[in-house]
Amino acid sequence: MIINNNNRSRTRDLAGNSDGAVVSGGAGVSDGAGVSDLAAVSEAAGTGLASVIPARAFGGLRIDGVLHSAEKLGDACLAKLASPLTPEHERAVYGFILDWIGEGDSILQRSSGTTGVAKDLLLAKSAMIGSAANTLEFFDLRPGDSALLCLPVDYIAGKMMVVRAIVGGLDLILTEPSGRPALPSRPIDFCAMVPLQVANCLASGPPEGCRDGGGGGGGGGTLRSIKKLIIGGAEISPELEAALQAEPFEAWATYGMAETCSMVALRRVNGLRPEKDFTAMHGVGLELDERGCLAIDAAWVGSRIQTNDVARLSGPGVFRWLGRHDNLINSGGLKIAPEELEALIASRFGRVCAMIGLPDALLGQRLVAVFEGESPPPAIDEVAAALGPDTPRKVLPKEIVRVASIPRNASFKVDRRTLAVMIAAAAKGPSQR
Secondary structure, rough: OOOEEOOOOOEEEOOOOOOOOOOOEEEEEEOOEOOOOOOHHHHHHOOOOOHHEEEEEEEEEEOOOOOOOHHHHHHHHHHHOOOHHHHHHHHHHHHHHHHHHHHOOOEEEEEEOOOOOOEEEEEEEEHHHHHHHHHHOOOOOOOOOEEEEEOOOOOHHHHHHHHHHHHOOOOEEEEOOOOOOOOEEOOOEHHHHHHHHHHHHOOOOOOOOOOOOOOOOOOOOOOOEEEEEEOOOOOOOHHHHHHOOOOOOEEEEEEEEEEEEEEEEEOOOOOOOOOEEEEEEOOOOEEEOOOOOOEEEEOOOOOEEEEEEEEEEEEEEEEEEEHHHOEEEEEEEEOOOOOHHHHHHHHHHHHOOEEEEEEEOOOOOEEEEEEOOOOOOOOOOOHHHHHHOOOOOHHOOOOOOOOOOOOOOOOOOOOOOHHHHHHHHHOOOEEEO
């Protein structure tokens, strides 16, 4: 049976934090940009009617404080692409905008592999509009509000920040995507980051030489310039989650993928009552398959999306993410979700740790804990003591290895295959290095 989250409540704060607010009706149009009624657009997308709404009918776009009308947006993008002074990351943004306002009804997007092997997808613009309207309504984002783009538009998360700005009439602030993006000193209403970016921004002040000279993303600011921050693309470590408790801005963990045009569920990370479980957004139905993996019915997509994400449903539209089915380690007949163990070990030792399975003649796969950093890793008995006496012996790592840096892919997720090859190649000495 599908658990469908069709609650029409307008309360933004899923976690019940007292600093949440109530979303009013559809936002108005400002300076000719944005959608006149987000609720109507969201409802249209949810019923498939958004397909009859031309993508170019949503007005112009404000970029770094400058409004480009719908009629002149294309020329503005072409001029930026023709200029040798335009940075490469901005060229990618303007190129995507040209694709968006073009005649086609879909956008080509490479998937991250959440639903299986990474592949090229054709995402309907109407579906992206529906997703954007849902996000704008949930976070009560209004025309003229600022949205910082610090993610590459190669990925769906970056593309959707642009689409939200177009649909909602937001002021899109551009800054170069990096592991430590330069943040503007001006207030930012909305921003999306991956956990690595958030951790780096919290760990350091403004980058040297970065001083904000105006409305753009010139730097000089900190995370506290942001009012609402969504964090996705990878798991949030216990250390990062603990650090976010002291921050005044709203921090939300997101769950989504390219196939669903970004997020379909959220959980509040900080505030008075932070949550461990995700809650589906309006119009999202959830079900588990025989493997315990999530199947998603998002109204704006129009077809079921089967994922490889192992989850546990705890109520209508509420779930705990446990890990990836294709990451499961089969050790002695026991299927182990490495992400659960990694989070637990990280919370005990305050260290980044990745769990991998290496071939073993007796167990099939033996569990190896790889700690990142220069300091010596904990011993196996220390890890066992930290996990507690109730932890089955099969779940305890058989080896502990230290590496200076754990390999990660372009979206900053642990590259488990590369790590396993690297550890297997180096496995010559004693069981603990």
